[in-house]
Amino acid sequence: MALIITDECINCDVCEPECPNGAISQGEEIYVIDPNSCTECVGHYDVPQCVEVCPVNCIVTDPDRIENREQLLAKYHALITGAERAPQE
Template sequence: MALLITEKCINCDMCEPECPNQAIAMGAAIYQIDPARCTECVGHYDEPTCQSVCPINHTIISDPLWQESNDALWDKFVRLHP
């Protein structure tokens, strides 16, 4: 499943440069994650880097509207990084 940045975001700019898939960009008010590009760092790291660098707990969560299996995340990683 892709990740989602909640309204707790303080726009600290920590997550965007850490995303290996370039899935994070500034939205109208807070950063947003493009679910089509988010692999939860599968293929890159053991855990999502955006979550690990975010200074506010529970700001970046699993997106309940974008459910994907680990296999689907791997397939997305392969498509994004041929």
């Protein structure tokens, strides 16, 4: 499951730095989560860190992106592998 940020977001800026995958960024009006990078912190933490710090509870499961723990872990490994294969400067 990827997470989404609802329109109840108050742009408090606390979620973005908590995401270990860099999946959260400022959108046109509110913060947004890239579903291709969101692993719900699987591989990093036991619970999604953005959900833990959100003061208005506006980060919820995306009903269009239902993934189980194994799928999230596979996505995490793919993200890590892709990062390791980045060209060296």
